[in-house]
Amino acid sequence: MTTTAALPQELEIGLVQIRVSNLERSLTFYQNVIGLKILRQQGREVEMTADGVHVLLVLREIEQAQILRRNSAAGLYHFAILLPDRPSLGLVLRNLIDSGIEIGQGDHLVSEALYLQDPDNNGIELYRDRPRDTWKYDAAGGVVMTTDPVDVDGLLAASEGLTWTGLPAGTVIGHVHFHVGDLAEAKKFYVDALGFAITTRYGDAALFISAGGYHHHMGLNIWAGQGAKAAPANAAGIDYFTLLLPASADVSEVAERVKQAGYRVEVEGGITTVKDPWNIGIRLLVKG
Template identity: 75%
Template sequence: MTTKTTLHPDVEIGLVQIRVSNLERSLTFYQNVVGLSVLRQSGREVEMTADGQNVLLILREIENARVLRPNSVAGLYHFAILVPDRPSLGLVVRNLIASGIEVGQGDHLVSEALYIQDPDNNGIEIYRDRPRDTWKYDAEGHVMMTTDPVDVNGLLAASEGLQWNGLPAGTVIGHVHFHVGNLTKAKEFYVGLLGFDLVANYGSAAMFISAGGYHHHIGLNIWAGQGAPVAPADAVGIDYFTLLLPNEEERTAVVKRVKQAGFTVVEENGAPTFKDPWNIGIRLIVKSHTK
């Protein structure tokens, strides 16, 4: 009898690096519309932050980048920015309304979420979680999620009289969501190999996985089509996301499993990095405990 590999319950998603076609245009968008600020810039790469210390997003401009039709390849569906409370999300709503861009929304029972696209059609979710003790579970122990209309008026009321100064300290990357070419293969990699737990299925077209009982750290879907091709290297999209692990022992164990499964692991900026079956990069970082 085989024992299921399980990631440490304290695993979290860290920073995300994406490819953009026009850095100046993206900087304007991510500062004015999303509410991040520049921490540092090196050539055509910019690190962006909410608290002035921790990097949440890296923008990398590539020359003559191709902007693909949405939902046409495997890769980024959206990365999700988690704000610390409801008034903060209310301020996000106010700023998005003022920006005039198109905004999608969904109340997922466990969270309230807003959806936007950056100028290159990279998907972004900005959301707040409801307290974990209010989440409901089905007979199989899976977190119950749905998509209902968001109480926008309630969000506006929660932020009444507050001032928008960009995303607040305490904002993190809460999860990432990807198009993949095959859900069975995705489950084998992310659940069977890496050790995430299956938290919920969305019919036969999407699944949600996490560590430590979170509603999801990663969403995986086949909405770009069964067998969706890998995104070209010269297209906008995601370079990699980071997994924040609690200690070096956990990182070593993950690296060992990945190598034994035949995946190539390379050191990038001192961190083990590898790619999933759809060329999405994953970088393993040991959490800093100095905060």
């Protein structure tokens, strides 16, 4: 499935910045349960990393933050941390079991995934991809995905004898997934203007999109309800995520396309940010 306005095939998701209500509590969670490390802190913002070099997650504490009910507003459904291999995901599972946290799970054919919530109900997925040459496609060229039970015993066996030391080098943000208020409007922004391609649909309730043939860099759903309003700015949730593009010319091209489509484009300190219809920020950056 294609789109006329295409993003570069080399596109990657960069870091995600989220709002939290209690920085110390969140740092304990993201270090001990998720396995990230503190890279640097400035005031009430902390950058977190897996490899000690690349920032994957930024936590920003806001005063008297609302903690929203799950699936109650347009905004973050989850951000997804991609592990480099199956033994690494098995170690994550072992650590999550030891932590006693509630874990969801799903085998999506293209990937195996674990799901949980942070203390502010920000959704998190931890997953590993199956090799691309094993993915299946439907008659229209869409990636075939489903939700089956994960082979938990197989994951644990894959990590047998290994020691948990946190998320390994090679861990990245694989995709982001949002509640939106209207799928048609989301398609206008993310596909027609921004330039993602549709990879698969879940009926009339969810849309998955990507660049370069990945199964999905983004998920968009109306599970918070048709017409769901944007999460309040003083609530826990997402500030922005970054798209890493090959060259500055790509940033200019994407920003101009979004602007011409009538959406907000802001440039501050040399950083270009576009806003989706539900006030989710997307920073357009050049790789490296």
